[in-house]
Amino acid sequence: MYDKGKIIAGLIIFLGLVTLPFFYNKEKASSKPEPSLDTPGIQQMSQPQCVKSADFMRANHMKLLNEWRDSVVRDGQRAYGIIDDVKYDKSLQKTCMHCHSNKKAFCDRCHSYANVSVYCWDCHIEPDN
Ligand code: HEC
Ligand code: HEC
Ligand code: HEC
Numbered sequence: 001m002y003d004k005g006k007i008i009a010g011l012i013i014f015l016g017l018v019t020l021p022f023f024y025n026k027e028k029a030s031s032k033p034e035p036s037l038d039t040p041g042i043q044q045m046s047q048p049q050c051v052k053s054a055d056f057m058r059a060n061h062m063k064l065l066n067e068w069r070d071s072v073v074r075d076g077q078r079a080y081g082i083i084d085d086v087k088y089d090k091s092l093q094k095t096c097m098h099c100h101s102n103k104k105a106f107c108d109r110c111h112s113y114a115n116v117s118v119y120c121w122d123c124h125i126e127p128d129n
Pocket of ligand 1: 035037041042048049050051053054055057058061064065083088092095096097098099100
């Protein structure tokens with residue numbers, strides 16, 4: 001006679017092990033990145049806002065950065081404009097990273113989720129947090 005109890009227990013453990021990766025992946029895929037806006041630069045603003053709408057920025061921040069770089073490097077046009085009474089330049093370090101000084105909890109959180117590597121920091125200085 002074989003032991004029914006042991007076979008059933010064995011089957012349950014086996015099923016648990018083969019389905020574990022599925023549960024694990026589901027968990028991972030559903031944990032969307034939540035970029036944090038909790039920085040001194042943003043807290044100081046009377047009306048927290050980006051250089052463009054959040055929707056626009058989500059989809060187009062890379063293009064905007066390229067436009068800024070071309071404008072500065074090719075045309076010598078540095079001034080961007082005024083947001084919430086503060087004058088800004090078209091600058092990755094001085095402007096984007098002034099407000100988004102929490103690079104790890106903002107830029108990096110999205111980029112590692114999307115598996116994008118950004119080489120800008122080879123030359124531009126990143127905030128050390
Ligand atoms: C004056 C402060 C300020 C500056 C400068 C600024 N941001 Fe923002 N940014 C914000 C705020 C505040 C939000 C959230 C806006 C909202 O939710 O309406 C935001 C939102 C964003 C988002 C969307 C985040 C999300 O949750 O999906 C991206 C991407 C972004 N910014 C990138 C940049 C980049 C790149 C630059 C430079 C080109 C930049 N920001 C410059 C304050 C700023
Ligand atoms: C809401 C999520 C999100 C946030 C926040 C965000 N990014 Fe991105 N970023 C992306 C995604 C997604 C891509 C890849 C887009 C693509 O390839 O079309 C990207 C691409 C880029 C690229 C182009 C990289 C390349 O080589 O193609 C740059 C530059 C960049 N991000 C800069 C920044 C900076 C600087 C910040 C922080 C101030 C930031 N991003 C914040 C989602 C985000
Ligand atoms: C090989 C070095 C190098 C790399 C890599 C690099 N840059 Fe630059 N970038 C420069 C130099 C040099 C300037 C000119 C600095 C100046 O005149 O203020 C500049 C200027 C800029 C400017 C305008 C000035 C400012 O203060 O920001 C922007 C915007 C910019 N780069 C964005 C980017 C982005 C976005 C990336 C990544 C996709 C990137 N750069 C990668 C070297 C680099």
